[in-house]
Amino acid sequence: MTGRALAGYGRLLEVLVSEGELLASSAHGADPGLAVPNAPGMTLGGTVRHVGSVYRMVTAWLRAGDQPTRWQRAPAPGESLEDYLRAGHRELVAELAAHDPEEGCPTWWPVHQAYGFWYRRLAHETTVHRIDVQQAAARMTVGGIDDEVALDGVDEALTLWFTHRLGVLGVTNAWRGQVAVLTGRRRWIASMTATGTSAWRAGEDEVDGVDATVATDPTGMYLWLWGRRPIRTVTPAGDRTGIGQLWHLLRLATH
Template structure:
């Protein structure tokens, strides 16, 4: 995914979702510590939210992501050839520790508004990666907890609301607009639908159709083909398909199954 240079979005993003870069970094640190501790308990566990992966695979993936984003900041563009073959031979927790240390050192050496290569054209800054790595880490922290059978720790409400916002706008809406061919199967037969996702203090109204997916803040007139509602952390976990397969859902979903499936296809395609 190639993008053009455009900076200055970090302040706008923080104003919209109520989080600033120090807050994202604090969440990143807390969720990394939890992920690291949980994973160390059982690297062999199967991760139900990532079929085919063990916790060791998950840890190696997160370490590789941290290294990839560190390179994107240092080199000004995301590396095209990834991952390096030698990463597969490195002990997972050692790789994770090394990668996290490098990522946070890079964040500490740069300003959030400094340029950095990203796949999201509207925000080519270090701040984009600060937000993205905070969200990446909380989702994979949940994966590690599910994979080791440990309790899922609470997700701060502001981080969860921001995570839903990022998923809908930065992943799905942007990806459909920029790489529509990838969504042909997901949207070609769409009759045109509306999706309302809402939680305490926030709501998003998405509209889909053949080759189209847009998101606006707010509930509109309150009517939609599908309504998904619940506490922030539960909504984040539902949206990212990180609910406990053995437990009850934390959200209420109201709408035709085929309409819900369309939304799910769009999310999966955008986040692969």
Template sequence: MSEHRLTAEFWLDSLRREGAAFRAAVTPETLAAPVPSCPEWNVEQLVAHVGEVYRFHAAHLVRGVSTPPDEDEPAAPTGPAVIEWWDESFRTIVAALESTDPAAPAWNWSIQEPVAKFWFRRMAHETAVHRWDAELAAGAALTEPIETRLAVDGVDEALDTFLPAGHRAGPENLRGVVTLRSTDADAHWAVRLRGAGMSLLDTGTVFDDPPHAQTAMSGTASDLILALWSRVPLSVLTVEGNPELPKALLIG
């Protein structure tokens, strides 16, 4: 795991910044454009998805309980109206987080503690990755990397939350150790793969004893998290060792 410990206020600031950048990438003229990193969607569908996520989580977050919410999700309008609807959705999630104590009870779907702090983090990362999607749809040259501290925490989230909760897109029959290292931050991770299971390791022990690392992968923090989310190919990273093992860390 990384040694970075971020605060709810950092994630909220990141959400505000990434949300503004997402909105800047979306115009009525681009709604029909395909999203290369999410081939099943066009920009209109991407905007609708993000707005639906905001409204769903804003609604259950303010309940102050850790019991699961209703599964019904709000439906987005179609056509250009979806942009104004997204604007309101974004204001709603920001207001919900601003008015909620990060330590208050709040349901989540993971192995993490059921408190609101989870959603400050999750909404920041949800927005950052989809901001990158929106910018890619607007033109590949317009994509900006995810800010380094947020990207490092995104790798943390992928490894301590998504993969342990079973959100895996890669093979589940691989065994070995994968180490990850950020080239633009003092952050590194180690994961032991046990087929369908996995565990995070004490990175100090692993890096002091290199033979245990069957695959080592490195790149900027932004490229690491975008690769784990299959936004960029693993080939953008430097991979040494068994090239199949990193595929088991892909998130779905």
């Protein structure tokens, strides 16, 4: 596993730029106390504050070379949430754009220690939370996600979060088997064993013999894997216990 994205890194940087702007504009004038649907405990304001904090943490990490312990985690006195987000977004984009995605830098994924990791990670972080803010505000049409970006996000959810993050957490599994994830003519296999979890991009013949499958369109699968759609919003086949285990393990990994 190399961690290489399915989407081009230039495209992912474009996504980070456009989604950051859309997130900020979607939060403008909205009640920060509004609850985020499908994300228990999250509010619109907390979501914006979280993303602005992540931007600053990553920028500080890249500049110093070591993961920071202190950074600006909330707006300064008199600074709006929107301005806090925009300022952090500008600095982050400038920092990433100044470096080739293949250039080495520290990250939290051992197999991908390069700026491209952050291009990808922050593009999807911003996209997911832009949708959160738009759904919470409930006063606008929630924007879509291009298939290319959604498929890359599916890949990231499975190979980074389901595989690596759950491994770091040391999660064990009550159900053991394989679930195939099918969307946009691509397929992945998510494997759950007594000793851990893993997922990989699969060939068509590898899907034969899995215990279960889930299928939907790329945007739907992207949102489902991130818990932004209920468990029943994919087309299931096979062992429903395994499908439930996949969905619930991803909730643990991504929260």
